[in-house]
Amino acid sequence: MSTDTASEGRASTTSSMPDDRRGRRERLLESLRAELDPEHLDVFDESSGHNVPEGAESHFRVLVVSARFAGMPRIARHREVHRAAAEELSGGMHALAIDAWTPQEWRQRGAPSRSPHCRGGGR
Numbered sequence: 001m002s003t004d005t006a007s008e009g010r011a012s013t014t015s016s017m018p019d020d021r022r023g024r025r026e027r028l029l030e031s032l033r034a035e036l037d038p039e040h041l042d043v044f045d046e047s048s049g050h051n052v053p054e055g056a057e058s059h060f061r062v063l064v065v066s067a068r069f070a071g072m073p074r075i076a077r078h079r080e081v082h083r084a085a086a087e088e089l090s091g092g093m094h095a096l097a098i099d100a101w102t103p104q105e106w107r108q109r110g111a112p113s114r115s116p117h118c119r120g121g122g123r
Contacts, residue, residue, distance in 0.1 A: 025060070028088050032064060035084035039103050040065035046097075061097040065106040074100070 025045050032041055042063040062081065069077045077100035082089065085096060101109065 024088055024093060028060065028062070028085060028093075031084050031087065032062065032081070036064055036066045036068055036080065038064050038066045040106060046095075059095040060093065061099075063099045063101070065101050065103055067103055069100055069102045 025043050029041065029043050032038060032043070040063070044061040046059045046061055062085075064081055068080070072080070078098050081098050081100055082096070085093070089096065
């Protein structure tokens with residue numbers, strides 16, 4: 001599982017590589033940063049815990065902390081994340097687990113939830 005963190009604040013990074021050459025994780029980071037202006041953002045590739053070919057980049061978990069979520073119910077927050085990740089979701093990403101918090105919630109909770117172990121596909 002990749003646990004690289006992109007929590008340097010609001011600075012957006014871009015790549016000189018074409019989209020098709022960057023990994024799904026990097027494209028997802030870029031999309032979420034651009035659309036949600038996160039104060040903190042973690043993107044975890046959890047594909048290795050599932051019965052998928054190596055390098056599949058199919059199962060992800062995100063922690064998005066954004067003031068934009070203030071006053072929004074959980075379902076609306078998830079819709080915002082799904083909207084920001086729409087291109088990846090329509091392009092073969094199988095699963096996206098979401099923790100979408102306000103800065104205050106993040107300070108109170110600290111760590112995101114963990115995904116359950118995969119029960120399918122013989123793993």
